[in-house]
Amino acid sequence: MKKLSFFFTSIVLLFLTSCSTEEFENSNQNENSKKSSGRNFAKFAGDGAYDILGYGYNATGEYANSNSSGYQVIDLEKFKNEQAGRLITDNVFSQEYLEEYGENAEAYSKMVSTKVGATAGFSLFKKLISVTFSSSVSNTTTNKFDAKYIYGSYNLLIKQRRFRFNATPALLSDYLTPEFSSDLQNNSPAQIVNDYGTHVAVDIYTGAKLDVMFQSETTNQSREKAARVGVKVGVKSIFDANVDNDVDTSESNKNFSRKLSFKTRGGDPSKSLVGELNLDQANPKINISSWQNSSTPTNAVLVEFGSNGLIPLYEFIKDPVKKAQLKAYIDQYLIDNQVKLDYTNTANLVNGNFVRNPATNQIFFMFENKLRYIQSPMTLYGLFNITSGEIATVSPSNLSTVERGADLTPDNDLKQDNYTNKIYMREGNTLRYIPNIGIYNKYRFNNNAVKKINGTSGYTIGSDIF
Template sequence: MKKISLALTLLVAFASCKKNQVPEVAKAELSQDIPVGIIGFIKFTDPRPQGSAPYNFIGYGYDITDRYNDERSVRASIIDIPAFVAIYPTRFEIDPSSKAYDVNRSAIDAEDLARKLSNDFTLTSGLGVFRNTIKDAFTYSSHYNPLNREYIYGYYSRVIQQKRIKMNYNLNNYFLSVIFLNDVKVMSAAELVKKYGTHVLTDIRLGAKFNVIYQAVAKGLDREKISGAGLRYAINKGFGIFTADLDPIDLSALNANQNALIYYEATGGDLSKLTMGSYIKMPFFSIKDWQLTTTEDKAKFISIDKDGLISLEELIADVPKKTEVKEYIRKYILDHQVKLAN
């Protein structure tokens, strides 16, 4: 898939203020705008089918320590879906119904954001996974760690679902690919997880989405409120996106955002329709024309259903190997959870 990276950094000096205090400035003096640096990563749509058409990535492995709802976290195929569908056609469904919705999260730090994203799925609830969603977005310097506790975060996604693909797999270990069955015999647990990930996809959604990840330093105590104000400002002024919150932005919280950056990326549709302009203290990218191109024929893997994951070891029949893989995955997830650096 062709990728174009775009880096635009617009940072200005901020007035120094006492740590952990929102600056005491009269409301009339509070600015309605803050400087925001934009780091863009645009993914142009690859016309080739994902996975095995028309099943997409159903039956493929997925690494939950990688990225949240992202094709780059998909691993090798595990279940022989054509064989499964041939025997159990009623246990496989392609639902063509479409809908649009937003995902909006504000977090006090990287660990908090990881937990909130992890809570979107039954098998990851309570964990702090999807670490690379944060690290890959903002790791652009050897002298910089996006997991430092000083940073607040926000995550926004405009999701346009075109179809849903799901299977009802009963864990009887039938219809596993010949390659996977052989790998289970000869590979170590670490090798299996590296190739196949930690889980298997059984319920996914296709369509298009536009993601924004927000990072800033909060000069105030209510870090979640400050993050929410900064994210809301950034997606509105940077991309023309309005959230469901109709109240005016709290200017005290907005001005408590310092060193603000956003990372954006899109999947599906025609990304050449994403046009660039400018707004006072940051570039402006209109997504209006892009949204018009997010049709079913351009639909890509965009998300996983809440119960759309099966843990990898559940598909291994050999009891000792199953136990070995289960224990390895447990430690692997613990080692790769988001942990604050300082």
């Protein structure tokens, strides 16, 4: 993730056929209406003064969007009356651009998740992708994301105010809402997470935001670079922007089926923008200055968290039994609801297939249902009994739909134990037993690669090859 400065030239505002002013107004009104609905209004974050501060938040939803907030956890009125000096409001008034990218949906969401300490290391906020691009989810039964797509975002963040607690979870736990305290005693962990989410918002920014997100397929061997280049070129071509080009964007022509989605939040609803563009065809430029200049503290919405702005919900529970139960549920819930990839294997590759990427001339082989890059020709024609003519050519787009395994390095051969006659495949210091002749022949192992050893002492024995 990278923060970037971004400057726009002033041009006449163009509305695309995919943009509806009514849509714009409804989108912002829905967000603002959450602030006036009364725990009655607790399901909808924002009390008109501190937005979602003290509310629950589901980290598997969208990122820093009140659509993913839950019921109120912290009683702000009581806390303000008794701890006024610990309820902090800062006037920020800043603008910045944030750049994020990933070689697939999982990598992209992991980069987004690093923005908050409590979610770092996970691949969360998956609705950020699925709500933006319906094509991103290839398996609606498992909710897995199609591995063939790369993603990038380049978002303008206008910060008006920052709201935060100067208080530990232990102190805040003395100010739980009566509803949360009651639900904690009477409801299951699953119901609590459904109602309140997985975390509590304790440090937030409000303002306005232009979300710009890029999706495409690519023939670029460096898929991460392709994503970063793709979103930069897309933003520059549509928004007449001086994008920080710290990478070579000439390889953008390796991307195809390119889409750019954009949406504004906050600011004057009548000046909002939303749309999705096909970047493989010509598009008019869009001027955002009218919307950009309309952002005020009054029409601000949630746009960002502080680096420690989310704290797990269970940290606010004093009862050790209830806390342990909710922690166990939330920990597993986050694992189960991370972004997961669906490898559709459109080339129908099977174990033992050897294939060539025509764009890079790299050779791969299917091994235990994963595609592994063979780093050295000596390995290709030494470890395996194969000729160049037996290697099939498969397009990069089809190769991207197959799950990748670790590269096969040159440090390998076959070992046969003189004591047991067992034959192993060696990678580094690890031996993996080849259990039968069928598997040996399926992977085209070369008899000339077999070297004798007296026992397996000193080696690590891995799982049998299948």
